[in-house]
Amino acid sequence: NAGVTQTPKFQVLKTGQSMTLQCAQDMNHNSMYWYRQDPGMGLRLIYYSASEGTTDKGEVPNGYNVSRLNKREFSLRLESAAPSQTSVYFCASSQVPWNEQFFGPGTRLTVL
Amino acid sequence: GNSVTQMEGPVTLSEEAFLTINCTYTATGYPSLFWYVQYPGEGLQLLLKATKADDKGSNKGFEATYRKETTSFHLEKGSVQVSDSAVYFCALSVGTGANNLFFGTGTRLTVIP
Numbered sequence: 001n002a003g004v005t006q007t008p009k010f011q012v013l014k015t016g017q018s019m020t021l022q023c024a025q026d027m028n029h030n031s032m033y034w035y036r037q038d039p040g041m042g043l044r045l046i047y048y049s050a051s052e053g054t055t056d057k058g059e060v061p062n063g064y065n066v067s068r069l070n071k072r073e074f075s076l077r078l079e080s081a082a083p084s085q086t087s088v089y090f091c092a093s094s095q096v097p098w099n100e101q102f103f104g105p106g107t108r109l110t111v112l
Numbered sequence: 113g114n115s116v117t118q119m120e121g122p123v124t125l126s127e128e129a130f131l132t133i134n135c136t137y138t139a140t141g142y143p144s145l146f147w148y149v150q151y152p153g154e155g156l157q158l159l160l161k162a163t164k165a166d167d168k169g170s171n172k173g174f175e176a177t178y179r180k181e182t183t184s185f186h187l188e189k190g191s192v193q194v195s196d197s198a199v200y201f202c203a204l205s206v207g208t209g210a211n212n213l214f215f216g217t218g219t220r221l222t223v224i225p
Contacts, residue, residue, distance in 0.1 A: 004155070042116075042201065042215040043156075090155055100146075101213060103155030 002026055004104035006091050012110045013081045021076040021107050023091030031094045032074035033058075033101065034066060036087040043090065049074055050097050081111045114139050118202045118216035125192055125223050133187040133219045135202035143204040145178055145185040150199040150218070159200070192223045
Protein backbone atom coordinates (compact mmCIF):
# COMPACT_ATOMS: atom_id res chain seq x y z
CA ASN A 1 0.00 0.00 0.00
CA ALA A 2 1.27 3.43 -0.94
CA GLY A 3 -1.05 5.16 1.58
CA VAL A 4 -1.59 8.80 0.62
CA THR A 5 0.34 10.11 -2.37
CA GLN A 6 0.69 13.70 -3.54
CA THR A 7 2.02 15.28 -6.69
CA PRO A 8 4.04 17.31 -7.29
CA LYS A 9 6.53 17.38 -4.41
CA PHE A 10 7.78 20.87 -5.26
CA GLN A 11 6.38 23.69 -7.38
CA VAL A 12 7.32 27.27 -8.09
CA LEU A 13 4.66 29.56 -9.57
CA LYS A 14 4.50 33.17 -10.57
CA THR A 15 1.77 35.37 -9.17
CA GLY A 16 -1.43 34.86 -11.13
CA GLN A 17 -0.59 31.40 -12.44
CA SER A 18 -2.87 28.47 -11.75
CA MET A 19 -2.15 24.90 -10.75
CA THR A 20 -3.74 21.78 -9.36
CA LEU A 21 -2.31 19.68 -6.55
CA GLN A 22 -3.19 16.03 -6.82
CA CYS A 23 -3.87 13.61 -3.97
CA ALA A 24 -4.79 9.95 -4.00
CA GLN A 25 -5.26 7.32 -1.30
CA ASP A 26 -5.44 3.57 -1.61
CA MET A 27 -6.86 2.75 1.82
CA ASN A 28 -10.53 2.94 0.75
CA HIS A 29 -11.05 5.85 3.13
CA ASN A 30 -14.24 7.84 3.00
CA SER A 31 -12.93 11.23 4.17
CA MET A 32 -10.17 13.37 2.67
CA TYR A 33 -8.64 16.70 3.66
CA TRP A 34 -6.35 19.46 2.44
CA TYR A 35 -4.21 21.38 4.96
CA ARG A 36 -1.59 24.05 4.68
CA GLN A 37 1.36 24.26 7.04
CA ASP A 38 2.96 27.60 7.77
CA PRO A 39 5.75 28.38 10.24
CA GLY A 40 4.41 29.08 13.73
CA MET A 41 0.83 28.30 12.73
CA GLY A 42 0.61 24.54 12.73
CA LEU A 43 -1.76 22.97 10.22
CA ARG A 44 -4.85 24.74 9.02
CA LEU A 45 -7.69 23.02 7.21
CA ILE A 46 -8.43 24.41 3.75
CA TYR A 47 -11.18 22.08 2.50
CA TYR A 48 -12.41 18.64 3.32
CA SER A 49 -14.60 15.94 1.85
CA ALA A 50 -16.44 13.90 4.46
CA SER A 51 -17.51 11.38 1.84
CA GLU A 52 -17.44 10.91 -1.91
CA GLY A 53 -19.58 13.53 -3.57
CA THR A 54 -19.34 16.12 -0.79
CA THR A 55 -16.90 18.93 -0.12
CA ASP A 56 -16.89 21.66 2.53
CA LYS A 57 -14.84 24.68 3.47
CA GLY A 58 -12.41 24.53 6.32
CA GLU A 59 -10.69 27.31 8.20
CA VAL A 60 -8.86 28.98 5.29
CA PRO A 61 -10.68 28.26 1.97
CA ASN A 62 -10.23 31.61 0.19
CA GLY A 63 -8.28 31.35 -3.05
CA TYR A 64 -8.74 27.59 -3.36
CA ASN A 65 -11.14 25.14 -4.93
CA VAL A 66 -11.35 21.38 -4.58
CA SER A 67 -12.73 18.41 -6.46
CA ARG A 68 -13.47 14.99 -5.05
CA LEU A 69 -12.98 13.16 -8.32
CA ASN A 70 -13.87 9.74 -6.91
CA LYS A 71 -13.39 7.93 -3.63
CA ARG A 72 -9.60 7.76 -4.12
CA GLU A 73 -8.76 11.22 -5.40
CA PHE A 74 -9.12 14.73 -4.00
CA SER A 75 -7.51 17.65 -5.84
CA LEU A 76 -6.80 21.21 -4.74
CA ARG A 77 -6.76 24.02 -7.29
CA LEU A 78 -5.25 27.48 -7.06
CA GLU A 79 -6.89 29.55 -9.79
CA SER A 80 -4.69 32.64 -9.44
CA ALA A 81 -1.75 32.06 -7.15
CA ALA A 82 -0.65 34.75 -4.70
CA PRO A 83 2.55 35.00 -2.62
CA SER A 84 0.42 34.48 0.52
CA GLN A 85 -0.23 30.94 -0.74
CA THR A 86 3.43 30.03 -0.40
CA SER A 87 3.24 27.09 1.98
CA VAL A 88 3.53 23.36 2.40
CA TYR A 89 0.31 21.58 1.47
CA PHE A 90 -0.70 18.26 2.97
CA CYS A 91 -3.43 15.92 1.90
CA ALA A 92 -4.86 13.48 4.45
CA SER A 93 -7.51 10.80 4.62
CA SER A 94 -9.45 8.91 7.26
CA GLN A 95 -11.86 6.01 7.30
CA VAL A 96 -14.55 8.11 8.91
CA PRO A 97 -14.45 11.84 9.72
CA TRP A 98 -13.56 11.53 13.39
CA ASN A 99 -10.91 8.83 13.11
CA GLU A 100 -7.13 8.91 12.77
CA GLN A 101 -5.96 10.82 9.72
CA PHE A 102 -3.19 9.57 7.45
CA PHE A 103 -1.06 12.18 5.75
CA GLY A 104 0.73 12.39 2.44
CA PRO A 105 4.34 13.59 2.15
CA GLY A 106 3.37 17.15 1.22
CA THR A 107 3.83 19.61 -1.63
CA ARG A 108 6.12 22.58 -1.09
CA LEU A 109 4.73 25.50 -3.10
CA THR A 110 6.46 28.82 -3.65
CA VAL A 111 4.64 31.70 -5.31
CA LEU A 112 6.90 34.49 -6.54
CA GLY B 113 -13.79 27.31 21.17
CA ASN B 114 -11.40 24.46 20.49
CA SER B 115 -7.67 25.04 20.57
CA VAL B 116 -4.35 23.49 21.49
CA THR B 117 -1.37 25.24 23.01
CA GLN B 118 1.98 23.50 23.03
CA MET B 119 5.38 24.60 24.19
CA GLU B 120 7.40 26.60 21.74
CA GLY B 121 10.56 25.15 20.40
CA PRO B 122 13.00 24.42 19.28
CA VAL B 123 14.06 21.89 21.88
CA THR B 124 17.58 20.52 21.75
CA LEU B 125 18.55 17.54 23.89
CA SER B 126 21.48 15.20 24.18
CA GLU B 127 20.95 11.54 23.40
CA GLU B 128 19.45 9.60 26.35
CA ALA B 129 18.04 12.75 27.96
CA PHE B 130 14.47 12.91 29.29
CA LEU B 131 11.93 14.63 27.07
CA THR B 132 8.80 16.55 28.00
CA ILE B 133 6.76 18.56 25.53
CA ASN B 134 3.85 20.36 27.17
CA CYS B 135 0.40 20.51 25.63
CA THR B 136 -2.76 22.05 27.03
CA TYR B 137 -6.13 22.34 25.39
CA THR B 138 -9.51 24.02 25.49
CA ALA B 139 -12.48 22.20 24.06
CA THR B 140 -16.24 22.48 23.77
CA GLY B 141 -17.23 18.99 24.65
CA TYR B 142 -15.25 15.90 25.42
CA PRO B 143 -12.23 15.65 23.12
CA SER B 144 -9.96 12.89 21.97
CA LEU B 145 -6.28 13.87 22.15
CA PHE B 146 -3.42 13.01 19.80
CA TRP B 147 0.27 13.43 19.28
CA TYR B 148 1.43 13.43 15.67
CA VAL B 149 5.08 13.37 14.59
CA GLN B 150 6.58 14.77 11.40
CA TYR B 151 10.02 13.49 10.43
CA PRO B 152 12.12 15.61 8.07
CA GLY B 153 10.68 15.68 4.56
CA GLU B 154 7.66 13.58 5.46
CA GLY B 155 4.00 14.03 6.28
CA LEU B 156 2.53 13.75 9.75
CA GLN B 157 1.92 10.36 11.29
CA LEU B 158 0.02 9.45 14.39
CA LEU B 159 2.32 8.77 17.35
CA LEU B 160 -0.23 8.07 20.07
CA LYS B 161 -3.73 8.94 21.19
CA ALA B 162 -6.08 8.90 24.18
CA THR B 163 -9.83 9.08 24.02
CA LYS B 164 -10.93 9.57 27.63
CA ALA B 165 -9.73 11.04 30.89
CA ASP B 166 -6.83 9.21 32.61
CA ASP B 167 -6.09 7.17 29.49
CA LYS B 168 -2.40 6.82 28.71
CA GLY B 169 -1.35 6.63 25.10
CA SER B 170 2.01 5.07 24.35
CA ASN B 171 4.13 4.17 21.33
CA LYS B 172 7.86 3.85 20.53
CA GLY B 173 8.76 4.71 24.14
CA PHE B 174 6.67 7.90 24.12
CA GLU B 175 3.81 8.35 26.57
CA ALA B 176 1.11 10.93 27.25
CA THR B 177 -1.69 10.90 29.82
CA TYR B 178 -5.06 12.58 29.27
CA ARG B 179 -5.50 14.87 32.29
CA LYS B 180 -8.96 16.35 32.33
CA GLU B 181 -8.44 18.27 35.58
CA THR B 182 -5.50 20.20 34.14
CA THR B 183 -6.66 20.00 30.48
CA SER B 184 -3.25 18.68 29.52
CA PHE B 185 -1.70 15.94 27.40
CA HIS B 186 2.06 16.28 27.88
CA LEU B 187 4.37 14.09 25.78
CA GLU B 188 7.23 12.31 27.57
CA LYS B 189 10.05 9.95 26.73
CA GLY B 190 12.58 8.64 29.19
CA SER B 191 15.57 8.42 26.87
CA VAL B 192 15.57 10.14 23.50
CA GLN B 193 17.55 9.00 20.48
CA VAL B 194 18.91 10.89 17.50
CA SER B 195 16.21 9.24 15.42
CA ASP B 196 13.54 11.03 17.50
CA SER B 197 14.52 14.36 15.95
CA ALA B 198 11.30 15.61 14.37
CA VAL B 199 8.46 18.07 14.81
CA TYR B 200 5.77 16.99 17.28
CA PHE B 201 2.18 18.21 17.05
CA CYS B 202 -0.45 17.98 19.74
CA ALA B 203 -4.03 17.82 18.43
CA LEU B 204 -7.58 17.35 19.59
CA SER B 205 -10.79 16.25 17.98
CA VAL B 206 -14.28 16.95 19.21
CA GLY B 207 -17.52 15.52 17.92
CA THR B 208 -18.04 13.57 14.75
CA GLY B 209 -17.72 16.19 12.04
CA ALA B 210 -14.97 16.07 9.47
CA ASN B 211 -13.59 19.49 10.37
CA ASN B 212 -13.01 18.68 13.99
CA LEU B 213 -9.24 18.10 14.22
CA PHE B 214 -7.34 21.04 15.73
CA PHE B 215 -3.55 21.16 15.76
CA GLY B 216 -1.05 22.97 17.92
CA THR B 217 1.77 24.89 16.26
CA GLY B 218 4.31 22.09 16.60
CA THR B 219 7.52 21.70 18.61
CA ARG B 220 10.76 20.92 16.83
CA LEU B 221 12.99 18.48 18.69
CA THR B 222 16.65 18.00 17.83
CA VAL B 223 18.60 15.26 19.57
CA ILE B 224 22.38 15.49 19.38
CA PRO B 225 24.73 12.54 19.86
